[in-house]
Each structure stands twice: as C-alpha cells, then as structure tokens.
Amino acid sequence: MLPDWPCVFRTSLSYNGAAGSALKGMRSVGTRSRDEALRNESNEPAIGFVNKVLSQSFVDGPGNRAVVFLQGCNFNCLYCHNPYMINLCNHCSQCVSHCPEGALIFKDGLVAWNPEACIECDACIQACPHNSSPQVRRTNPHDLWLEIEPFAPFLSGVTVSGGEAMQQAQFVRDFFTEVKAQSNLNTLIQTNGDVPREDLEELLPVTDWFMVDLKAFDPAAHRELTGSENERVMDTIRFLARHKKLFQVRQVVVPGFNDSEAEAKQTAGFLMTIDPAIDLLFLRFRSHGTRGIAEAWETPGNEVMASMVAAAEEAGLDQVHRSI
Amino acid sequence: MDKHDSTIYSKFNPYEDLQQGLTSEKLDVYRKSVLDTLKSPGMILRQKRDTLALGAMCALPYPQVSDRARRLIEDEVICLISEGAAPYHPRYVAPDYQKLLSLGSEFLELAPATDLYEATAHLLTAYYYLPSEPVFLGRIDHLLEPFIDTVDEDTAAHVLRSFWLMADRLNPSAFSHANIGPQETKVGRLLLTIDRKLKTLTNLTLRYHPDITSDSFALQAVANTLEVTKPYFLNHQAMTEAWGDNYVTASCYNTMRLGGGIYTLVRYNFKEALAQSDGTISDYVDRVIPETVERLVEVVNSRIRYLVEETGWFETNFWVQEGFLVRDRFTAYAGVYGLAEAVNGLMANAGRPDARYGSDPVANELAERIVVRFGEELAKHPGAYCEGKNGQITYHAQVGISSDIDVTPGTRIPTGEEPDLYAHLATEALLHRAIDGGISTILEFDQTAKENPEAVLDIIRAAHEMGIRTLSIGSANSEFIRVSGWLIRRSDLDRAKDEKALRHSSSYLAAGFFDTKPIHLHRIERKV
Known part of the structure; x- marks a missing residue:
C-alpha cells in the first residue's frame, strides 16, 4: 500500500556506455538516424541510455507524469534547450579532469560516472566538447520501471522525451510494454517527428499518444533551425492523427523564424487539412539552457503569442493554446 | 521573573489569575486593558464588544x-x-440546519422554508443567532439543492451569489466554513463558480470521494483552489470511517x-x-x-x-x-x-x-x-x-x-x-x-498546475489513498496566500500594519503571524 521511499535514482556505479560490443557504432559523435546499434538479434530487452527521470511533471501530457529523458537526438537545433543530450558520450575523457568531486573515472578507454559522488554541478557537461554528458545511465526496461513504480500511485502516466525519444524506439517499445504489464499508467512519446514509419508502427500498440514538435512549417526555416527537413515530420503528424494517437502538436515560437501570423496560419492550415480538432500548443522560446547564437535571442512577448494563437484559430483550428 | 508566578505568563491577560480570578491589586491593570480596547483604532464595534466580553469573563477564576x-x-x-x-x-457548533429549513423554528419565528429565497434567508438568520463563533455554515449543497429548482436558473445563481456574499460580510472570518460534496449538485457547481468570482474569506471544503465525486466537479474544484486556495480536499472515505456519514468540517x-x-x-x-x-x-x-x-x-x-x-x-x-x-x-x-x-x-x-x-x-x-x-x-x-x-x-x-x-x-x-x-x-x-x-497538509503548485488540473487531482487521489485527510492547495502568485490553516488577503495584511479598521478578525490573527512568523507569509516563495 504505502511504498517505501528509497532514493531510487542512485545506483552504486554506473558505467555509462560500458556495454561492450552492443555499443560499437554508437561512439561516433554526430546525428544518427535510428537506434539500429541498440537492436540485437536475440529476444533480450533493449538497453536504453537514460539521461534523467523526473518523478513529477505537469507539462508533459495529461495529468501528473513521470518523464524519462533519453540521450541522443537526430536534430541539431540552433536553440536546443538541452544540448548536452544531443549525442552519446564518445569517451574522449575531456570532462574527467573538470569534475571537482572525483565522480568521473576514465578506465579501459571508457568514462564512468559515479552518481553517489556526483553533486550535479554539471561542470562535466560544460566541459564536454561533443554536446553530450557522462551522466547517462544504461538501463533495461524492467529496471527503469522499478525506478518509477514507487510513485506510480501519483501518476496518470509516463512520458518518454529526450533528446529524441524515437532514436531508441526499440527500448521505448520494451519499456512501455513493461509499463503496460505492470500498471494502468498511460504512455506518451514526445518526438520531433523525424522518425521512420516502421518505428512508429512498432510503437503504436503500446503508446497511447504522441506529442510532435513541428519546429517550423516553412521548410527553409525548419532547415535552418534544425539542420533537417520537415517533410517526414509532417508525414508523422498525418500518420499519428489517422491512428488517433496524436495528443498535441507543439511549436516553439522563435523570433525571426516562425513568429509571424503567416507562419501560424500556415501551420494551422496544414493541421486543418488533417483534422480541425488537432490540439496545437505554441511555446515561448526561452534562452535558458541554449548555447551559441540562440543565447542572445529574445523571448517572444504576450502580444506575439496572442497573435499566433489568434491566427491559428482564424485558420479554423478548434484547440489552440500557448504556454504561460 | 519566576515563570511559575501564575499571573505573568504570556498566554493570558495580565490581570488574569487561574485560581482567584481578578483581585483588587490587579484592578488598575484591568481598567487599562478595558480602556485600551475602547480606544483601539483598529477595531470595529463588534470586535471591541467581543474583546470586552472576553475580558469580563476572564475576571472569573478558571475551573479548578x-x-x-x-x-x-x-x-x-x-x-x-x-x-x-x-x-x-x-x-464550535455544527447545527442541523436542514431541520431548521424543513421544520422552521419557534424561537426564531420562522416557518418551514418553501423556496430558495426563504431557505437562504433562514440560513442567514440562523447564522446571526449562532451560540458560538460562526464556524459552520452548513453542507450548503445538501441544504439548498431541494430548493434550487423553485426559481429559474439565472435567479438561482443571483440568489446564491447574494447569499454567499452576505454570509461572508456578516461573518467576515476565514474560520466560517461551508461544506459541499461528495456528490456533484447544481448548488455545488454554482457555488464554486460564485466563490471563484467573489473571492470571499469564507472557507469551503469539498468532501471528496473518487467513486462518488464526478471528475468534472472535482476538476472545477481544483481550478478554484489554484485561484483562491479553496475548497479544501477532504478525504471523505477516511472521515466516514472515523465519524460515520454525518460529520462536518468547520x-x-x-x-x-x-x-x-x-x-x-x-x-x-x-x-x-x-x-x-x-x-x-x-x-x-x-x-x-x-x-x-x-x-x-x-x-x-x-x-x-x-x-x-x-x-x-x-x-x-x-x-x-x-x-x-x-x-x-x-x-x-x-x-x-x-x-x-x-x-x-x-x-x-x-x-x-x-x-x-x-x-x-x-x-x-x-x-x-x-x-x-x-x-x-x-x-x-x-x-x-x-x-x-x-x-x-x-x-x-x-x-x-x-x-x-x-x-x-x-x-x-x-x-x-x-x-x-x-x-x-x-x-x-x-x-x-x-x-x-x-489535520491538514498544505501544498503549493506553480502556475503550470492551472494548465493541467488533472495532474493536481492525480496527486490528491494518491494522497487520500495514502491516508491524508485534508489537503489545502494553492498556487504561487495567487491573490490569496495561506497562513497556516486559514485564508487571508495580502492587501488586508498591509492594512493591518497601518492599523486601519479591518472587518476580518482572522486577518488580525494573521497580522500577528506577520510580526512573529514572517516565514508564513513567504510561502509563496517556497519550493513546490
């Protein structure tokens, strides 16, 4: 009835990336299209690379949710708010000397992180030249569930985010399968939508909803913001809407890129061609956590946000919101 | 000074004596206390009268x-x-107002209530004659639901609004407490809508039961509490186990x-x-x-x-x-x-x-x-x-x-x-x-909760299941801030500091908090 409240997040010593052969091919820095490297031929559950687990979130789907942030992303957004989650660690070991607590060890060519000693000062993240973090844990679906289980009574569901969650599609599938087997929690994936169709199909049976970021409707703006095309993102939105799995489409409003009424109308117009009931949320860009040129960008004001909402509503969408 | 000199410890008036009551050598202190009350610039007549009456009673010895x-x-x-x-x-008293509405009162010369106008007027009359501080205003939905269809919808909302406003203004205290639930009712719904607009001090408790209270009613209550820090969410199941069905919160x-x-x-x-x-x-x-x-x-x-x-x-x-x-x-x-x-x-x-x-x-x-x-x-x-x-x-x-x-x-x-x-x-x-x-636990959520009241309800349900009985929930930046167990308005606190007259006696108590326990007023800044 009443769960114990051990400090569930602490394991004694977790060698991130110390998976040996399973990791080969994962070491390279840069964007990856999918988690092929994580797939194995046996029926063993997939291994996931977890950056962080939040036990409580009010902003990642319906109700109170646990959120799992997976490491690794196939986009390289100018305004990325978690740039240290873009790549897996390549064990260059440059971070090790920056740790004031000796929580990082370099041994046998691998960087190991000791969460017990870590004071979460994030000096290692600041020092990382590869948009990564040594504070990433390898875990299997069952162990990840055990981390969430103690506070499951407080939750409506679990959201997997990132990074780009779908980069570890097989792990997410196995994890959600475990969640469904162990609880009545619902499941949600936050994705940038640039995802192979077959990965989505695999996830459908165990995923209640998806939230898709449409960074920009305008192809050029999307390319400039993310380094990638948005064609497949729009396909994903169509596909998920058709399968009644689209919880929400989100767009971060960035000054100079997608903050015009025309952009809002086009985005809404695109969604209208699918279903006027699609939920669209405009989020304010905030510079917190960003690196590079985005640090100097301004946060759009209430007027801009209101005009975006109004334009999208004018285009016919029923449910348009904006963040606080 | 000797702490055991029974006349000097802080919880009592300086002229009180547990065993003897007022003695002749304390008469001057007593008179000064009466005069201080008479001249107090911050009290309205009723408050002065109450203080004087309490002082008179305290001239007696305490029970042995x-x-x-x-x-x-x-x-x-x-x-x-x-x-x-x-x-x-x-x-404290928790009268059976339903009996009063259905039978009338000989003493108050009231006939049984026949419509919403009479029912609300009867209640307001009853509050005036309460034999203690007016801490319990009734299970308002139980009391008024039978009368809600005696007038049309707009009129019902208007009458209920006037009633709720007057109940607050006649007894302006956050210790006045009304109850609703666990069932969803027209009156319960209306009262939440009205309470959110009026922002009165009168306290409100929702007797919540996940199997009885509808989600939409509970979510309306969550939305309210994030704006006006009420109603409280009471664990109806746990309370009925201890008290049976006929319990109230006051x-x-x-x-x-x-x-x-x-x-x-x-x-x-x-x-x-x-x-x-x-x-x-x-x-x-x-x-x-x-x-x-x-x-x-x-x-x-x-x-x-x-x-x-x-x-x-x-x-x-x-x-x-x-x-x-x-x-x-x-x-x-x-x-x-x-x-x-x-x-x-x-x-x-x-x-x-x-x-x-x-x-x-x-x-x-x-x-x-x-x-x-x-x-x-x-x-x-x-x-x-x-x-x-x-x-x-x-x-x-x-x-x-x-x-x-x-x-x-x-x-x-x-x-x-x-x-x-x-x-x-x-x-x-x-x-x-x-x-x-x-017993209550206070929770405070940030502004994101307002966008996702279902999340707050998730937490309420789990808390009740664990055994929490009363939850009082607010959000940062709301007009109301919680001082311990009751409501005060921040603007009232500022006025109390200026010694301006306040109608709300409970704000006075809270103003005392401000002087002695400033941390209570900083709840708004605490982590949530």
Missing part, C-alpha cells in the same frame, strides 16, 4: 484543576488558547458531528513537553506523554463540566430545545502542535542534530511514534459528556495562533523543510491516519 495540571498550564505544555476563564457556550479544518459540536479546545505543545523530560526519547514517549496527557484530559474535562453542569447552556438554549443541536453529539478537542520541534530536539539530544523531521527516516519514525502514543494515551481516559465521539476527547492537529513563536503548527513539517512532494505526503500521511479530528 490539580496543582500538577496548573503547573503544566504555567509551563505552557497545556495551552488554554484564549477561550477564557469560564466557558459559557461551546467553542473552522480551519476541524471535524465534528452534524447536530453537535466541540465544547472546548485545549492545546498540547509537544515542544514544551520536551522540557518535562530528561531529554531522552524513551522518557519523553513512555513517561512524559502518558503523565501529561492524563493532566490534559483533566483540564479538558474541567471545562466541559463547567459548561455542561454549571452554566445551564444545554438546558436553556433554543438550539438544543428545538433539536438543532443535541448534547450527545458533542465532544472536545485535544489539539497538538509543535511536533517538529519536539522531534528535532529529541534527535539532537540523541546526538543526531542533523536528523530533522521531514527529511530523516529515523526522525520521521519518531514523529509517528510520538503522535501514535499521544493518541493511545488520550484514548485511555474518558472525556466528560463526550458521547459525540464514543466518550472520547477528539485528537486534533492544531493550526497555531499568532502568539506561537518558533513552534510549527500541528504535526506539520516546517515550512521550507519539506522534502519532495511525494515524500512530504507519505511522511505526513502516517500522522493523518492517527489524528481523526482535523
């Missing part, structure tokens, strides 16, 4: 108790919370039987009880608590007996004569506070000053052990005329008064020392299980 009990009062282990020397009416979050009430509230200070011990956990838990609880019961019973046997209140009052209040539905409160300081003190004595209540598992276990032991001891001694709670004095977690300094309300984890949300609820839930006469 043993030397040992009196010593504990002087040592502030047992606190008489300014009820005064001679209890001549019950502290005053801050006090539980009592409908048609009954509370004779008296006597407080017990866990922190001061520490000084009675040799400093060890075993002496505190196994000797001090049993001994002092027995004396506490003696004090409570002396006051109940005075009220029931000496004043004739239950023989002469129309509320009793007409059956709106029934003597055998009454009980009294033993209200505990200062648990956090007791636990932290005992842990420090045991060589663990770092082990704080709220964050340390051993300290948390000790907190539970103390609270459970107190309850066991209380249950060993009969409460006089306490048939309303099976002959027992009721266990209550007392929210604090403005003269409490450096002592945490009830059994709460001190503000600013709360662990993360789930651990906070799990820790306090153990104590909620042990205390069934009113």
